Amino acid sequence: MLFSTDTLTKTYGSERAVDGLSVDVPEGRVGLLGPNGAGKSTLIRLLLGLIDPDHGSLELLGKPVQPHEPGSRRTIGYMPEHDAHLPHMTAVESVAYSGRLSGLPRQASFQRAHQVLRYVGLDEARYRPLSGYSTGMLQRAKLAQSIVHDPDLLFLDEPTSGLDPDGRREMLELVGDLGERGTDLIVSSHLLHEVEQVCDRVLVLDDGQVAFEGAIAEMTGDDGDVVEVQVRAELTPLAQALDERGWSFERDDTTLRVELGADRSKDELLEIALDAGVQIRHFMPARRSLEAAVLGVLDPKQRAE
């Protein structure tokens, strides 16, 4: 398991940031999603051992998370959303310091610092103080700080925050590359299409509780549960026929997205279309956007907001 929580609770004053969260997330590349205040940042801080839970327990990579026994964090990397560097330090100093804090010997940490700064494209600027770096360069330096010790698991909090389109593409390329090399990822981001690019699973939080945990394909209907139908003439007869039989579907001007589920088949859908007298010209497994899928699992109040 990547991480497991059991009735995990964290309260700030009267507000429950994480509310009895029980979830098992398998290893892989996981997107951590949810609206503002859903508990994403609190969960990350709990997993990193930065704060103690009020109740419940949590395990990361099979080991209990205990702030007072930090040895298990040797193989974990964390790239925070905000800048996290002392501006008078050069990139090499900062990344090497991060390596030493992660337990690498002094000489190895400097060697690794040079290597990962080249990896992220900062090799020519590595001796410059970080105070002179652009936003994109700082974001890369932050990634270098978080991977200098070659972690097994990397937390990425809004990794493309403040980047221009080219910068976003390159950052996602790097993150994707790390994932392909076998590094487990936990990516917290508001940009769902980016999560879709680098992750294969998502954990959606809502009001401190699990709204969904599973594969992105499962959430967006890639497994064939949703079929996209277009007909030659009017959609209305088919929509009415499906409605009468209690089928779930979404409709826009030209297309019906019909949910099949476990007890309904594509053949039945084709029969209904035949009975309704419509001529089908497009019939394919549909794929909802991750954004639509996430909105679908969130609390209706949150959706309204």
Next chain:
Amino acid sequence: MPIHPDSYEPYDGPRGTERPWWTVARQTLGSMLSWTRTKLTLLAVWVFPALALIGVIVEYSLRSSGTELPVPEGQFVGAFATYQAYAVALVYLASGCGIVSHDIRYRTLPFVLSKPITRWDYLGGKLLGLSLLGALTAVVPTLLVGALRLGMLASIDLAGPIVGATLAALGVAIAAVVVTAALVGAISSLSGRTGLVVLGVIGAFVAPWILSSILQLATEAKAAGNLVSLHGAFSLVIDQWIYGDASGVPAWSPFVALGVLCGGSIAVMHWRLKQAGDIH
């Protein structure tokens, strides 16, 4: 700035070989020593010890040439120890106020604590780093001047009366380094605005001093008044252990005052670090 995905290699070397508190201490000291203001302040506070070294050599030359001078007593050592306590405060004020404050201001604290490091490692490393700077300011000069003077006076059989005073001065220098570091560290952990921390440290030095002056004027209890300020407590230690003056308060009382201040400061710092996950 092209990226180079092919240049990444896995790391299979050793981990956990360096003590995290030592890593933090080295980085803290290295950062402070890299600043021009630290170098200038250190140079300024080393002027007096340098003059003292010259004075020791001149004293030795005069005594060994037969010039009649008074028997050495604790005055020189006492003045030197008093100076060192103030020198430490000045260097910490110039360079030490950001030791935790910078980590809050630049949001590096949660990042650092996400590493395999405990809060005590971080706290100990920060205080050790600052104390090493303090040691360069006060302990090393006290050792140099004290050892040279003792050595020279011993060669003409005059060291005896000042051995105890010199050791006491060394103790005062070490205590000043450690207790003042704890106080500055605690105040530094309270805010990410280093300017406020500087004002706080000045206040922590000056306000108790004013309070002790008022107490002394109001009660005529000069020694007891000294107990409420950092440098007052050091002056009591110097009076008792170097000058040999009975100051009117129990001999242990300034040590208790300094111990409470040091312990309280470390407790405040640890309390703030426990909140580190919510400092962002």
